[in-house]
Amino acid sequence: MSDITSYEVADGIAVITIDNPPVNAMSTAVRKGCWAALEQLAADDSAKAAVLICAGRTFVAGADINEFDKPIEDPWLPALVEKFEASEKLIVAAIHGAALGGGLETAMGCHYRCAAPSARIGLPEVNLGLSPGATGTQRLPRLAGVRKALDMMTSGRPISAGDGQKAGVIEKLIDGDLREGAIAYARELLDAGAPIKRVSKLDVAAEGIDDGFFSEYLQGLARTARGFFAPEQIVECARAAVNESYQDALKTERKLFEKCRASTHSQAQRHLFFAEREVAKIPDVPKATPGREIKKVAVIGAGTMGGGITMNFVNAGVPVTVLEVDQAGLERGLGIIRKNYGSAVKKGRMTEERLEQAMGMIAVTTDYADIADADLVIEAVFETMAIKKEVFTKLDEVCKPGAILASNTSSLDLNEIAAVTKRPQDVIGLHFFAPANVMRLLEIVRGEKTAGDVIATAMATAKKIRKVGVLVGVCFGFVGNRMFFPYVREAQLMMLEGVSPERVDQVAYDWGMAMGPHAVMDLSGLDVFNKLNTEWKDRPDDPVYYRMCMALCEMGRYGQKTGAGIYKYDGRKALPDPEVMEIAKREATILGVKQIEVSDEEIIERMTCSMINEGALILEEGIAIRPGDIDVIFVNGYGLPRYRGGPMKYADAIGLDKVCNAIRKYRARYGDLWWTPAPLLEKLAAEGRTFQEWSESR
Ligand code: 3H9
Numbered sequence: 001m002s003d004i005t006s007y008e009v010a011d012g013i014a015v016i017t018i019d020n021p022p023v024n025a026m027s028t029a030v031r032k033g034c035w036a037a038l039e040q041l042a043a044d045d046s047a048k049a050a051v052l053i054c055a056g057r058t059f060v061a062g063a064d065i066n067e068f069d070k071p072i073e074d075p076w077l078p079a080l081v082e083k084f085e086a087s088e089k090l091i092v093a094a095i096h097g098a099a100l101g102g103g104l105e106t107a108m109g110c111h112y113r114c115a116a117p118s119a120r121i122g123l124p125e126v127n128l129g130l131s132p133g134a135t136g137t138q139r140l141p142r143l144a145g146v147r148k149a150l151d152m153m154t155s156g157r158p159i160s161a162g163d164g165q166k167a168g169v170i171e172k173l174i175d176g177d178l179r180e181g182a183i184a185y186a187r188e189l190l191d192a193g194a195p196i197k198r199v200s201k202l203d204v205a206a207e208g209i210d211d212g213f214f215s216e217y218l219q220g221l222a223r224t225a226r227g228f229f230a231p232e233q234i235v236e237c238a239r240a241a242v243n244e245s246y247q248d249a250l251k252t253e254r255k256l257f258e259k260c261r262a263s264t265h266s267q268a269q270r271h272l273f274f275a276e277r278e279v280a281k282i283p284d285v286p287k288a289t290p291g292r293e294i295k296k297v298a299v300i301g302a303g304t305m306g307g308g309i310t311m312n313f314v315n316a317g318v319p320v321t322v323l324e325v326d327q328a329g330l331e332r333g334l335g336i337i338r339k340n341y342g343s344a345v346k347k348g349r350m351t352e353e354r355l356e357q358a359m360g361m362i363a364v365t366t367d368y369a370d371i372a373d374a375d376l377v378i379e380a381v382f383e384t385m386a387i388k389k390e391v392f393t394k395l396d397e398v399c400k401p402g403a404i405l406a407s408n409t410s411s412l413d414l415n416e417i418a419a420v421t422k423r424p425q426d427v428i429g430l431h432f433f434a435p436a437n438v439m440r441l442l443e444i445v446r447g448e449k450t451a452g453d454v455i456a457t458a459m460a461t462a463k464k465i466r467k468v469g470v471l472v473g474v475c476f477g478f479v480g481n482r483m484f485f486p487y488v489r490e491a492q493l494m495m496l497e498g499v500s501p502e503r504v505d506q507v508a509y510d511w512g513m514a515m516g517p518h519a520v521m522d523l524s525g526l527d528v529f530n531k532l533n534t535e536w537k538d539r540p541d542d543p544v545y546y547r548m549c550m551a552l553c554e555m556g557r558y559g560q561k562t563g564a565g566i567y568k569y570d571g572r573k574a575l576p577d578p579e580v581m582e583i584a585k586r587e588a589t590i591l592g593v594k595q596i597e598v599s600d601e602e603i604i605e606r607m608t609c610s611m612i613n614e615g616a617l618i619l620e621e622g623i624a625i626r627p628g629d630i631d632v633i634f635v636n637g638y639g640l641p642r643y644r645g646g647p648m649k650y651a652d653a654i655g656l657d658k659v660c661n662a663i664r665k666y667r668a669r670y671g672d673l674w675w676t677p678a679p680l681l682e683k684l685a686a687e688g689r690t691f692q693e694w695s696e697s698r
Helices: 028-043 065-069 077-086 102-109 124-128 136-144 146-155 161-167 178-191 211-224 230-243 246-262 264-278 304-315 327-346 352-360 385-398 414-418 452-464 480-496 501-511 517-524 526-535 547-554 578-591 600-620 627-637 647-654 656-670 679-687 691-697
Strands: 005-010 013-018 049-054 090-095 098-100 112-115 120-122 297-300 320-323 362-365 376-379 404-407 427-432 441-445 468-472 568-570 573-575
Touching: 005 028, 013 028, 013 178, 028 077, 049 178, 065 264, 077 102, 090 102, 090 178, 098 102, 102 120, 102 136, 112 161, 112 178, 120 161, 124 146, 124 230, 124 264, 136 146, 136 230, 136 246, 146 211, 146 230, 211 230, 230 246, 246 264, 264 627, 264 647, 297 304, 304 320, 304 327, 304 352, 304 427, 320 327, 327 352, 327 362, 352 362, 376 385, 385 404, 385 414, 404 452, 414 427, 427 452, 441 452, 441 627, 452 468, 468 627, 480 501, 480 517, 480 547, 480 578, 480 600, 480 627, 501 517, 501 600, 517 526, 526 547, 547 578, 600 627, 600 647, 600 656, 600 679, 600 691, 627 647, 627 691, 647 656, 647 691, 656 679, 679 691
Parallel strands: 013 049, 049 090, 090 112, 098 120, 297 320, 297 376, 320 362, 376 404, 404 427, 441 468
Antiparallel strands: 005 013, 427 441, 568 573
């Protein structure tokens, strides 16, 4: 037996303990250890039954995801689960923390399951682009019914132990010491002569579950999981559970699991799983760096952004003081916040009482003196350098020593802002994404002088308000907007070249984007893009990438908010507007842009390769720490589908030589200004390496 599984007998009950920190993943060593423990149990006359339990903070949280890229080593998990089930001696799984994926599958291989009331169970493989592959797709429908099993497997959302008991997956909840309780439960089952319950022998309750049920279920998934590969495979496994024998259905499960495992979707989603955890690791700010205490927050500006930011902190239980220039602004801001909470009440996601409680945590003021004792101040005023500097000068005068002064700038030079204060070490960027109370991304911008403990506090704060915080350096637009610009630039140029915005948006949507680039621009406001252009100090001198936006703004077409932008709007419904293509044609003539045929492939290639090239420059300049950090930014803040893994992972998947060749092709057509391959990209393409390999080798 290995060090990470142990076997001991207490009062006639064997206790098999898995101890594989941090989350007891079912690695090869754990599987080997469990296999040996089961052999020992079979041969051990002193043990009449067994308990499977885990040390540390959780039960088994799944198969070891690190092993999915490698050849499979025996004993493979499905065989181990079957071995648990085949035991002639009764086995009870004792669950605390979370039994997820292969963990729950192992527990369902045991004959009975007990759990601490705080435990959770689930089959979250779908989040990794996988279908469950260790008999879970066959066992869960047998215990919980087909619909419940499908809902759990296709959403990936775990349920509480209590709900697991109601669903029939868990037999007993145990208060107090789980080990003792589980041993007592095993003894109780033995004494009562309880049968060895083998889940695979149970029938699947299939009443009302026919082809119609499955096709309806698939239709629902086409809306909620558009473009993802794994959910459909999960439905096929459930269909097999209903229509095939257990053994035949297992073959289906195995085949579809392998198909998922090899898919680019799963590779991308597994990459994101690790990337989203790695972003928290900052090479020069060790994990143990003590942060500053954030008990009081102040937000400057009660606009849409300020309101959204405020809600994040209130939701996390931190009181906020909102500052505006006048009372009218404050009332407008509070009104927006109340309306947002009100819609959560209408949808049944919040009680009226909680709404009032939340509003009670917001104080308002027009006087800077009232925010002097805030631990963290977040400025969310207009995106204009002069105004930002004015605010930070004031903050420097009034805020207590040690307060963190943050700017929500989405593009401006944070160092220039910090330089107006006498405490640049306390200044940081917290770039929230609209709507700030919804979007998961928080770009944390580190200035030249930002102190390590301020960075550590910002990272911890992101976690507290349930955001994914990604640390980036200072440059125009930081990582997200700087890379989004080339994407939008190509979309605008294509309009000038005669490609309709609705076609570009449809192609982007079909590729998996939540919205096409033109729809995003209209939503954010064309005036915002125009303003960014004027604030961009080193803007390259090429009007083709901003002329359309400017022309539409000159006509008062700012996007959704004015009822017309690139599209016309009927409420929030976007309608193509032939007038826009006429404007595009006129502007193209003035600028000498040729009308050309552009294929769907080219639309995607130009929008993604331009972005990837900028990403490579960003990596070389050290603005992002790792390619995975860029990917996390794009899937959490810009609507890139998780199954693409982010722009840098997508580049790795299609091959950097292919990306580089595409860029060279466009350089030949459009010149050097936008299409010079980044040196890092050229180098890696020539070496046949990926961004990921480059990152790992540093
Ligand atoms: C599966 O089971 C397939 C089977 O059906 C079929 C097989 C044949 N493997 O999230 P945290 C690491 S697929 C390897 O920060 P928390 C994680 O990278 C699997 N490593 O902690 C991190 O490392 P580091 C199905 C794993 O407390 C550290 O553990 N299961 C795994 O916030 C701490 O993680 C899942 O999808 C793993 N399975 O949350 C569950 N899990 O410290 C995935 C975690 O170096 N896991 N790590 O950055 C989770 O959802 C969360 O980790 C959990 C704890 C809720 C358990």
